[in-house]
Amino acid sequence: MFVLDSNRYARDQTGVSNKLTETVTELGGEVLASRLYNEQKLAYPIRGQRKGSYWLMYFNFESESLKDLNRQFQLNDNILRHLVTHIDDRLIDHLVAVAKGEVAPVKHEIETSPSGQGF
Numbered sequence: 001m002f003v004l005d006s007n008r009y010a011r012d013q014t015g016v017s018n019k020l021t022e023t024v025t026e027l028g029g030e031v032l033a034s035r036l037y038n039e040q041k042l043a044y045p046i047r048g049q050r051k052g053s054y055w056l057m058y059f060n061f062e063s064e065s066l067k068d069l070n071r072q073f074q075l076n077d078n079i080l081r082h083l084v085t086h087i088d089d090r091l092i093d094h095l096v097a098v099a100k101g102e103v104a105p106v107k108h109e110i111e112t113s114p115s116g117q118g119f
Contacts, residue, residue, distance in 0.1 A: 001056055004054075005078055020076075021034055028061070029060060030060045031059045034056070036053060037056040052081075058096050069084070
């Protein structure tokens with residue numbers, strides 16, 4: 001997940017998003033899905049910005065090169081913040097399909113007892 005500078009993203013949407021993909025592929029990764037997640041006001045200003053574009057990206061990457069990848073993301077002026085996490089292999093196919101819009105997200109309903117309170 002990336003928080004991008006909204007001003008730079010608005011001026012060059014494809015350039016900013018392609019730079020993220022290029023960074024991952026140049027370091028030996030494979031991008032599975034990449035899309036705009038949301039654009040909203042930030043909880044606090046980051047580098048003077050009050051609004052951010054949230055970009056979601058799923059990719060395969062060797063953990064040995066993760067330090068180099070994080071360094072490249074830190075040097076990219078378009079990125080205000082980023083977070084790279086490991087996702088369980090059992091979930092990745094569904095999450096990528098949701099990100100690509102191929103399937104709807106799973107919605108869980110809360111079961112309630114006869115008194116109306118959740119279990």
